[in-house]
Amino acid sequence: MITIGIESSCDETSIGIIENGRKVLANIISSQIKFHKKYGGVVPEMASRLHVLKIIPVLEEAQKKAGIVFKNINLIAATQGPGLLGALSTGFTAGKTLAYTLDLPFIGVNHIEGHIYANLCDEEKEFVFPALALIASGGHTQLILIKKEFKYQLISNTLDDAIGEAFDKSARVIGLGYPGGQIIDRLAKEGDKKAFKFPSVKTPAPLDFSFSGLKTAVIRLAKEYNLVDKPKDSQIIKDFCASLQNKLIQELVQKTFLAAEQFQVKHIIVAGGVSANSLLREEITKRSGYEIALPALKYCTDNGAMIASAGYYRYKKGFSTPLSAKPFASFSDLN
Ligand code: KG4
Numbered sequence: 062m063i064t065i066g067i068e069s070s071c072d073e074t075s076i077g078i079i080e081n082g083r084k085v086l087a088n089i090i091s092s093q094i095k096f097h098k099k100y101g102g103v104v105p106e107m108a109s110r111l112h113v114l115k116i117i118p119v120l121e122e123a124q125k126k127a128g129i130v131f132k133n134i135n136l137i138a139a140t141q142g143p144g145l146l147g148a149l150s151t152g153f154t155a156g157k158t159l160a161y162t163l164d165l166p167f168i169g170v171n172h173i174e175g176h177i178y179a180n181l182c183d184e185e186k187e188f189v190f191p192a193l194a195l196i197a198s199g200g201h202t203q204l205i206l207i208k209k210e211f212k213y214q215l216i217s218n219t220l221d222d223a224i225g226e227a228f229d230k231s232a233r234v235i236g237l238g239y240p241g242g243q244i245i246d247r248l249a250k251e252g253d254k255k256a257f258k259f260p261s262v263k264t265p266a267p268l269d270f271s272f273s274g275l276k277t278a279v280i281r282l283a284k285e286y287n288l289v290d291k292p293k294d295s296q297i298i299k300d301f302c303a304s305l306q307n308k309l310i311q312e313l314v315q316k317t318f319l320a321a322e323q324f325q326v327k328h329i330i331v332a333g334g335v336s337a338n339s340l341l342r343e344e345i346t347k348r349s350g351y352e353i354a355l356p357a358l359k360y361c362t363d364n365g366a367m368i369a370s371a372g373y374y375r376y377k378k379g380f381s382t383p384l385s386a387k388p389f390a391s392f393s394d395l396n
């Protein structure tokens with residue numbers, strides 16, 4: 062069964078074509094980063110317009126790469142939300158249009174669920190339920206208990222910034238550029254993680270996340286050590302990146318294992334753009350007693366293949382989305 066997955070929730074226009082929910086035949090990602098870079102973050106209106114320009118060329122490229130013509134396709138899936146509404150509208154409308162004109166079933170996929178299913182792309186592993194998903198992306202930081210397939214319970218959330226946002230904003234404060242996650246990860250490799258001290262994070266509910274206090278500390282330390290004027294490859298910048306990354310990742314990892322113990326899960330599923338972080342990957346696989354799923358690096362960032370995978374499994378379970386459905390911008394119940 063051939064599924065097309067369309068992703069356009071933020072600054073990537075992407076279309077994946079996959080066979081039986083797992084085998085990725087094509088996964089074309091057209092990133093808009095170079096357009097948003099000079100503004101230090103994603104400009105929503107610009108993102109919407111670029112998706113409109115790119116969606117058809119990306120579809121054509123994906124079909125060519127996969128060797129798939131319209132009559133070979135069995136199912137259309139598209140990201141329904143959460144994300145930037147204007148950006149989502151392009152991919153979601155393209156998906157519904159394809160489903161209508163080709164007379165195919167259509168599934169609207171929650172972007173967060175897509176990140177979870179990125180773990181199955183080009184993989185043979187199975188999710189073992191109950192499982193705990195750590196969602197670590199530019200827009201979300203959540204722990205979700207997956208009781209069984211498609212039965213989700215949100216158990217913790219961030220009270221302010223998302224983890225990816227914390228990486229990106231910190232990088233911006235010290236003048237490292239956008240998106241900051243990969244840059245900090247790279248510089249941190251040659252830094253001393255004990256060089257800078259960050260305050261401990263306290264949240265009323267112990268499993269919740271909060272990164273705004275750390276952001277304030279980043280601003281304070283950047284001023285105190287005049288980090289903006291330091292060469293980007295200097296040792297002090299590398300030390301700062303290593304210390305900050307260590308603090309951010311320890312927050313994620315400690316709370317994830319606390320929740321895994323509390324909810325007695327065996328399987329921990331890591332998802333979202335920050336799952337590409339090398340320290341997170343190292344720290345989360347170090348602890349014994351849990352099976353850990355990490356997506357392949359190429360499926361960590363927003364992409365169409367993960368949407369196709371989630372859409373395929375939803376379709377197999379009997380779900381469908383009417384063509385009258387609309388995209389949604391903010392978090393919506395995953396169930
Ligand atoms: O999931 P994603 O592609 O988009 C959203 O759904 O938000 O995540 C993007 C986020 C950005 O904040 C980016 O800085 C972060 O993922 N990111 C990383 C790394 N690669 C991407 N953060 C830390 N380390 C990385 N290696």
Ligand code: ZN
Pocket residue numbers: 172176198199333334362363
């Ligand atoms: Zn994402």
